[in-house]
Amino acid sequence: MKSYPGDMASVRVDEEITFRRLEILLAFMETGNLARAADLLGTSAVSVHRALHALEAGLRCALFRHEGRNLHPTEAAQALAEVAREVLRTMNEGIRSTREVAGYSADRIRIGSLYSLSHHTVPALVMAMKLRKPDVQTELVLGSNADLLQKLRDGAVDAALMGSPEGTADLETEPLFVxxxxxxxxxxxxxxxxxxxxxxxxxxxxxxxxxxxxxxxxxxxxxxxxxxxxxxxxxxxxxxxxxxxxxxxxxxxxxxxxxxxxxxxxxxxxxxxxxxxxxxQTIGLHFLRTRERDPNLLALLAVCRLARADAG
Incomplete structure (x- = not known):
């Protein structure tokens, strides 16, 4: 076994315990059956059995009782499953946050808008965005120009449809109309x-x-x-x-x-x-320059440019 400096030794997790195996554990706990867990995950019952056995090896304790060909979870398995749910939830959130910091988001886009744009402009852009990125969910946040600018800088919205403010070198701006x-x-x-x-x-x-x-x-x-x-x-x-x-x-x-x-x-x-x-008033799309490579924002930018071209 390798030695690790400082606190690393106290947080080291056995290499047999992986996110995938924790997902398999949760699938088995949910279905109670190797074959049904395999169907849920798109794998084989043999692979599910091997993953559960690997978890036991990594933990150095029994997680299941064998009764014939059936596996029955022990209290230890229940305890691990509870922790696994939290670990996977936290990791998913961490991945989402990391992608946002890196300029990428995944399955949603939060658009801030002035109230006055919610009758025609916003619905048209949201529908066009849905056609371009059907798997991306759109969340709408309404507010004043000042509110939306602050939310944009705080990361509470990904983009804002608003009047173009002054002194915003940190923003990318795409005019929509005057x-x-x-x-x-x-x-x-x-x-x-x-x-x-x-x-x-x-x-x-x-x-x-x-x-x-x-x-x-x-x-x-x-x-x-x-x-x-x-x-x-x-x-x-x-x-x-x-x-x-x-x-x-x-x-x-x-x-x-x-x-x-x-x-x-x-x-x-x-x-x-x-x-x-x-x-x-110049009304436009605004988002942080640090997010200029975000695929969802690039799609929204394309939608806005097309809308402006059609209006012209």
């Missing part, structure tokens, strides 16, 4: 007959808006800096669909991106802003 911002008012308001809105004339208006952290909120505040006054914001909300309902209910006016126009209630009117207030 969106204009409009003045949104209740239908029949005093703005209804106007061709465009001069925000400077809205100093006495009530406004509703998204909370800080949303890309639309940033544009909202920037527009009123140009107008030269601080808007009277009577309410803030955490998603763009609630914001539309507040406008529809007559609580106040707001600024909204054109992409939500198709789902806007008929009680809300979109009016272009005067040229000096013209604002545009």
């Amino acid at each position: 969106d204009d911002i409009f003045f949104a008012a209740p239908a029949g308001s005093r703005y209804a007959a106007l061709d465009e809105i001069d925000l400077a004339s809205c100093a006495d208006e009530r406004f509703v808006t998204l909370t800080e952290g949303f890309v639309t909120y940033s544009g909202f505040m920037e527009a009123f800096k140009v107008a030269g006054f601080t808007p009277n914001v009577v309410m803030k909300t955490g998603d763009i669909f609630s914001l539309m309902n507040l406008v529809s209910g007559g609580l106040g006016c707001t600024l909204l991106p054109g992409r939500v126009r198709s789902v806007m209630p008929q009680t809300v009117q979109f009016i272009p802003l005067a040229p000096k207030y013209l604002m545009r």
Whole structure:
């Protein structure tokens, strides 16, 4: 037997005890039969028997009682099986985590998105992704631009569909489309007959808006800096669909991106802003540069490029 320095000797596992043999043990414990365990694992009953015997040799204790040609697990086998389940679960999680650190993921992709993209853009991309990578499960996480950027950097999402932020040298960015911002008012308001809105004339208006952290909120505040006054914001909300309902209910006016126009209630009117207030949002796919070799992200990137080409 080889000698190992330091603590290595205390953690050394006999070479007869392998992950494959632990899997065979669990299959046998589940089925209670050599032939059924072999069918479950796609091997032979002889191979299952040899693996179980090798585990006994490695552990230097009996795991089964022989009654004729049948094997019956002992309490020792039950104890090993309990440990084996945890060991294999931990190893599977470790493999997944290691692949993610190395820039590869396996059977799922977590996509972060703005609420305003969940009506059309996200479903179209998810369906295209499903066709390209049918074995990959998609998880959707909705949030503000600030939330999604933090989740991206924390590893809570793999990619984010959001407004392109500044100062993000750590991110790969693929633009999807550019969106204009409009003045949104209740239908029949005093703005209804106007061709465009001069925000400077809205100093006495009530406004509703998204909370800080949303890309639309940033544009909202920037527009009123140009107008030269601080808007009277009577309410803030955490998603763009609630914001539309507040406008529809007559609580106040707001600024909204054109992409939500198709789902806007008929009680809300979109009016272009005067040229000096013209604002545009660049919406794109974002992911960490360290993940640029991830096959799932490369597939999503291809899907986004195709969608942009089709839209063009």
